[in-house]
Every structure is written in structure tokens, then in C-alpha cells.
Amino acid sequence: MSTYKESYRLQYHLSPPTGQMSDPNGMVFYKDEYHQFYQYTGKWGHAVSRDLLHWEHLPIALAPDELGDIWSGCAVVDWKDTSGLFGGEAGLVAIFTHFKEGLQSQSIAYSKDSGREWEKYAGNPVIPNPGLKDFRDPKVIWHEETGKWVLVVSADKRVHFYSSLDLIQWKFESEFGEGQGSHAAVWECPDLFPLPVDGNTEKLKWVLHVSIGDNEETDGSTAQYFVGEFDGRTFVNDWPGEQVRWTDYGQDFYAAVSYSDILQEDGRRIWLGWMSNWKYPFDAPTESWKGAMSIPRSLALHKEEGEVRLAQLPIKELELLREAPFKLNAVNITDETLALDFEGEHYEFEAIITWQCVQEFGFRLRTYGSEATLAGFSPAENLLFLDRTKSGFADIYDRSGNPARFNKRFEASRFRSSKQLKIRGYVDASSVELFVDDGLQVFTSLIYPSPGSLGVEIYAAGGTAVFERVEIYPLKSIW
Known part of the structure; x- marks a missing residue:
């Protein structure tokens, strides 16, 4: 079946x-x-x-x-x-x-x-x-x-x-x-x-x-x-x-x-x-x-x-679905993208990120080739974002039969005086849910990546971000 x-x-x-x-x-x-x-x-x-x-x-x-x-x-x-x-x-x-x-x-x-x-x-x-x-x-x-x-x-x-x-x-x-x-x-x-x-x-x-x-x-x-x-x-x-x-x-x-x-x-x-x-x-x-x-x-x-x-x-209760985690200790990322030794289609991830001077940092989720869903923060603009412009299939139409502009970038203002950000995310076969700073701001988005888009990367641009802790838990299927 x-x-x-x-x-x-x-x-x-x-x-x-x-x-x-x-x-x-x-x-x-x-x-x-x-x-x-x-x-x-x-x-x-x-x-x-x-x-x-x-x-x-x-x-x-x-x-x-x-x-x-x-x-x-x-x-x-x-x-x-x-x-x-x-x-x-x-x-x-x-x-x-x-x-x-x-x-x-x-x-x-x-x-x-x-x-x-x-x-x-x-x-x-x-x-x-x-x-x-x-x-x-x-x-x-x-x-x-x-x-x-x-x-x-x-x-x-x-x-x-x-x-x-x-x-x-x-x-x-x-x-x-x-x-x-x-x-x-x-x-x-x-x-x-x-x-x-x-x-x-x-x-x-x-x-x-x-x-x-x-x-x-x-x-x-x-x-x-x-x-x-x-x-x-x-x-x-x-x-x-x-x-x-x-x-x-x-x-x-x-x-x-x-x-x-x-x-x-x-x-x-x-x-x-x-x-x-x-x-x-x-x-x-x-x-x-x-x-x-x-x-x-x-x-x-x-x-x-x-x-x-x-x-x-x-x-x-979602923690009951966790399997053995992938963990990454503190790492400095300076103007680069680092591929993590993890692949998956449905998982939970957590991270604490600090910085002094950086233009942008975050995660690249469900990656393969040019495909990726970006989740991150721009301190220079005080902007959180979830970007699905390159997440995969986007040929979706509205109820009038017109293109629905599915491949979009979503943003939210977030002032951080402490220069620290907590991100927790849930990735499934066709969805991403982000909870920032203990859920004070949330993003929920559908995505339709190719079957081979299983990678996870972290990145920083325009300076250095310190990924103090990264944990990724594969999640068991409920079915």
C-alpha cells in the first residue's frame, strides 16, 4: 500500500x-x-x-x-x-x-x-x-x-x-x-x-x-x-x-x-x-x-x-519522534557556506547563533545543486527571512488560473540588541516551520523540493557568524 x-x-x-x-x-x-x-x-x-x-x-x-x-x-x-x-x-x-x-x-x-x-x-x-x-x-x-x-x-x-x-x-x-x-x-x-x-x-x-x-x-x-x-x-x-x-x-x-x-x-x-x-x-x-x-x-x-x-x-510530545542527533560544536563561519554531514527529508533542527559584524547568516535547507530553502537573519537590516524562491516546484496557480507567485521570500523585522539568535525549525517532505527566539516570531511555508534535495548547509556573508550549537534530529514517521 x-x-x-x-x-x-x-x-x-x-x-x-x-x-x-x-x-x-x-x-x-x-x-x-x-x-x-x-x-x-x-x-x-x-x-x-x-x-x-x-x-x-x-x-x-x-x-x-x-x-x-x-x-x-x-x-x-x-x-x-x-x-x-x-x-x-x-x-x-x-x-x-x-x-x-x-x-x-x-x-x-x-x-x-x-x-x-x-x-x-x-x-x-x-x-x-x-x-x-x-x-x-x-x-x-x-x-x-x-x-x-x-x-x-x-x-x-x-x-x-x-x-x-x-x-x-x-x-x-x-x-x-x-x-x-x-x-x-x-x-x-x-x-x-x-x-x-x-x-x-x-x-x-x-x-x-x-x-x-x-x-x-x-x-x-x-x-x-x-x-x-x-x-x-x-x-x-x-x-x-x-x-x-x-x-x-x-x-x-x-x-x-x-x-x-x-x-x-x-x-x-x-x-x-x-x-x-x-x-x-x-x-x-x-x-x-x-x-x-x-x-x-x-x-x-x-x-x-x-x-x-x-x-x-x-x-x-514531538520530542518522542526524535532519533539519534547530528551535533555540531561551535564553529565560525566567515563569508562561506559549510555543508553539514547530514541528509534528510523530515527532521528538527536547533541552533544558537552569535555575531559581531555580519551582513547575513542562516541555514540552507533541502539542498541539492541549485535548490535550497533559506532560513536566516540579516543584522544590518534587522530582518528575519524564509526564502523559497529556489525551493523546487513552484508552478502553482491561484483559483483564477493565474500563477500564484509561489516562489517568494518572506521577511519580518526583528531587532536584536544582544547579537544572539535562537532558531528552531521543523522540516518535512513539503514544509518548513521556523520558531525564532522561543517562538516570538514564526514562519510556516510549503515547499516542493526535488527528491534528491536532502542536504543541510550553514552560511554567513559579509562577515562572521558563530554557530554556537547546531543539533539536527531525524524524526520518525507517524504513519
Whole structure:
């Protein structure tokens, strides 16, 4: 059987056996299982895992009905049976968008057997469309302080907040978005959650995250986040409205939402995103399957340069996939490229790099001949970059049939007064994910290198960079 061994098939990312995977949906932890639902051409695909690494694919969870296709949404554990659907026991409730003939409304379904069988609520939709073209992607949380369920939903280039006592009857509370952040395109797939600042549980801030649809301003789809206060009814942004904080500086991290109901003793807020872009959603050169999820990431808030920022780090479970590492002790690289004694298609790498005077330095990944994906930093310009202009296959087209400008260089400003940079990266058969300075800046990018592009190189130009430590771990396949 050739499944999961195809060209470009990711070896430690969740992808569908066949068909088209897009937005992550219904992410919830219940009875020792992580449930990962996902958009699957108007249905909810379904996979479960006990470690967020190894996945079992289950049958379609939610299929279209007389109210329309099943679009994005979430799932929660109704621990106290506030809905009255579970006879006093706990159960799973999915909240999702119904779409039919241009009309979007919010509905629910419920499961009494740990997510294996689902029944749609007879009174759907529970939130009819209020007269909006774009009204979709509900995310529900339990707000302890008010003792209510809170729902945040996309409403064109803003979000609406609702509250409920029972997940069935919903009351509109407020709106957020006018004059806030980027309005380059419709806001989609919102998420809302609290996080401690620098680990201080006495100082909580709320994060509101939204993805932004395909647009010319950012040359594709992207995502942004806000940090502020939320009282169960209204979100107040801590930042000036015109300030924009991007979630990811690559082009292939979209619709990220976090898992609900992770155990309190675990304490993490974990999310993942769809690893693609609405500029070229299903035009990848892959056979029988399209789309995949990013690696799961643990979220935190850290104060840097006087501002609270979102940090993303790969979950610790990924270390279970590590095999014997390649290690390189401190080495000075001066105006040269050094090929490392390592070859691989799917691996993790870490490095600490220091410098005094250098124009540019970094890694050349998945190299062979003229092919390479560059990941590095230019101190002279205070610019991080991920460059896939020579990463391999780039003949990808957008939904209008025009070239999608796939072979691009992505950049992000990063001021470093300490003259030290930490880079951690995950390379798979057709992806690169970079986490810089403990995840304060992240790049996620698809790449399609030739099968022989397996090399890794380090380089410096215009001076000397000291690669204080380099470690590369081959990663076992999850399949």
C-alpha cells in the first residue's frame, strides 16, 4: 500500500488519506483523546489521537443535510449538561456553520459516545443569520466568571460575541473590529482564550485571533491577533487600533484554532492551523490528497520591548519522534557556506547563533545543486527571512488560473540588541516551520523540493557568524 509514502507526503503532520483537507474544526480533548475534525469539502472529516502525534482516521462526523453544507466550527464538552441533551451526564457538543444558497447560520450537533456518532439538534439553526453575507466559523468557550457559554463568530471584517446558558438559546452581546487591525479581507475562524503573561497566573490577558481571507494587500490569506481584556461580553484591545500583529510571517498557516477542554493539570493552550493558503488552496503537486495541518503548538504571552506578544512553540510530545542527533560544536563561519554531514527529508533542527559584524547568516535547507530553502537573519537590516524562491516546484496557480507567485521570500523585522539568535525549525517532505527566539516570531511555508534535495548547509556573508550549537534530529514517521 502506497498511502502516506507518496511524493511530498508529510511524515509527522496530520493529512487526509485522500481528498481535500482545509480548516481545522471541532478541536476538543475528551476521555483521553484529542479530536481533530476538519473541513472536507462541505463535511467534517474526523481523526483522533492520544498524543497529538499518531492519528486514527474515523468516518465522516457531520455530513450535509437539508440546511446545507457543514462549514467550520468548534466542539466543547458540556460537563454539566447545561444543554439538557445528555440526561445529566457529560457529552460533546459541536457548534458549526450551516451553508445553503449563500446563507450562513449557526447550528449544533451532539454526541453521547465520545464523538463516534453525532445527532444534529432538531431546532437548528440555533443562531439564524442576522442579515450578513459573511457570518460563520463559531468558536465557543465556557466563561467561568459569568457562568455562561460565550460564542465568537466571524461577521465580515469583524467578530460578534454571543452568550448562552445552554448552548441553544443565544443572546447577542457585542461587536469588535471597526478600526482595529488589518481589514485586508474578511475575518474568519476566530478564537478567544486567556493566557498568563510571562507565566504569571495573576496577570491574565485575553487573546483574540482571526484569520484574514485571500487578498492583494498581503498577496494571499494570513492571520492576526489582538491582546486585551474580555469580561464575557466585550473585548477591549490593549493596542492602538491601527497596530497589526501578524500570527505567522510565512504564507501557509491559516484558520488556526485551539483545543477546548485540555485538562487543567496539563495547563497548556494548544493550537494548529491548516498548512496552505487560499491563494492556492488545492493546487499542490500531490496525488490523491491535498492539504495538511501544521504541527501542534503550545501558546504563551511574553513581554518584549514593553509589549505583550504571542509566542508559539512546538509541543513537547514531538520530542518522542526524535532519533539519534547530528551535533555540531561551535564553529565560525566567515563569508562561506559549510555543508553539514547530514541528509534528510523530515527532521528538527536547533541552533544558537552569535555575531559581531555580519551582513547575513542562516541555514540552507533541502539542498541539492541549485535548490535550497533559506532560513536566516540579516543584522544590518534587522530582518528575519524564509526564502523559497529556489525551493523546487513552484508552478502553482491561484483559483483564477493565474500563477500564484509561489516562489517568494518572506521577511519580518526583528531587532536584536544582544547579537544572539535562537532558531528552531521543523522540516518535512513539503514544509518548513521556523520558531525564532522561543517562538516570538514564526514562519510556516510549503515547499516542493526535488527528491534528491536532502542536504543541510550553514552560511554567513559579509562577515562572521558563530554557530554556537547546531543539533539536527531525524524524526520518525507517524504513519
